[in-house]
Amino acid sequence: MEIVIPNRLATLGHPQRLALFRLLMRRYPDRVPATELAQALALKPNTLSTYVNALMQAGLVTQERVGTSRRYAIDMNAARETFDYLLHECCRGRPEMCSPLGTKEPAKKDHKYNVLFICTGNSARSIFAEAILRKEAGDRFAAYSAGTQPRSKPNPYALEVLAQKGHDTSVLEAKALSVFQGDEAPDFDFVFTVCNQAANEECPAWTGQPVSAHWGMPDPVKVEGSDAEKSLAFQHSYGALLNRIKAFTALPIASLDRIALQKAIDDIALKNEGTIA
Structure with a gap:
């Protein structure tokens, strides 16, 4: 040694x-x-x-x-x-x-956890994650999303899938990562990258030392073919994120130390494959 x-x-x-x-x-x-x-x-x-x-x-x-x-x-x-x-x-x-x-623990008791999802365009995967977490456990988590190179607006196929699943899409917009870097930005408890390109880029050092993880998955925006084939790709991305977020919200966060929580979140990326939901 x-x-x-x-x-x-x-x-x-x-x-x-x-x-x-x-x-x-x-x-x-x-x-x-x-x-x-x-x-x-x-x-x-x-x-x-x-x-x-x-x-x-x-x-x-x-x-x-x-x-x-x-x-x-x-x-x-x-x-x-x-x-x-x-x-x-x-x-x-x-x-x-x-x-x-490395010893800061996630806030306990009645704290509402702030969660940020990051991808490149903030038009599909991170938008899905924000909407899913808000619907699945909005009483326990405040969900946000951003892009390192955001598009002007969310992808229409993504919005269509979210509407089909009963999500409120009126509150969703593509945002730059810089929106969450000012003095007025929330302190995040969790930060997830959901695309490889965003994870490859140097991201800012977040205040408060949030737990971070990479939940990379293919970009449905890049799928070519018919409208039905493109829609299916977005359905798969939605299903993969739904599985992961359900597993995340089921974690006993308040009872886990930081090391155990980090491992549990990393394991979610390995164990939860995308399915159509």
Whole structure:
């Protein structure tokens, strides 16, 4: 351990390797193709390979082959072990130095949780999530959504699906992420990215240290074909998010510590597949 941890920290000391590590952290629990990583970080394939190999040798990243594709993911146990070691060492006798980094628990009792869903255009997936959470558990959660590059308005197919499911679409609009970065913005308890591109981008550091997770899924807006085929893609996206949000709202949030809650939310992305609802 005395050798492993310094080697890991030294590996993360390189700016590009750290950027790769942070991107994979944002995408966890996804296994991300090498081509997507290279594109997101503007790296040549051979340069990316060098950085990934260094992180793998340090034990921080795992590789999986899918056909001819190589996909990478954070080894969360190794990452947690590394930073737990660092924090425990630096906090000896001075807990005030490190406790703000990761010990904040979600608010308890009668608190209404603020939840933000982020995607690129804020026209479909994040709009679905906002509407579903508001309908499923609006008494316990305040739901918001935003886009890193928002469209001018929600996608008409998305609004059609929501109307069919009995949602009030009059309150839905496409919004920029900057709307929630001012002094008047709510403090969020949870922040979810629901598209890979948004997770690949550097997002702001949110005040209050919300629990964050990545619930990536295919973009129905990009589906081509007949109106029926496009509508079906939006139905699938709605169903996937409905499953995940139902699982999320069923969690005993007030009784879970932060680590257990984070794991439960990450597991939702793995266990809940999209279905037409």
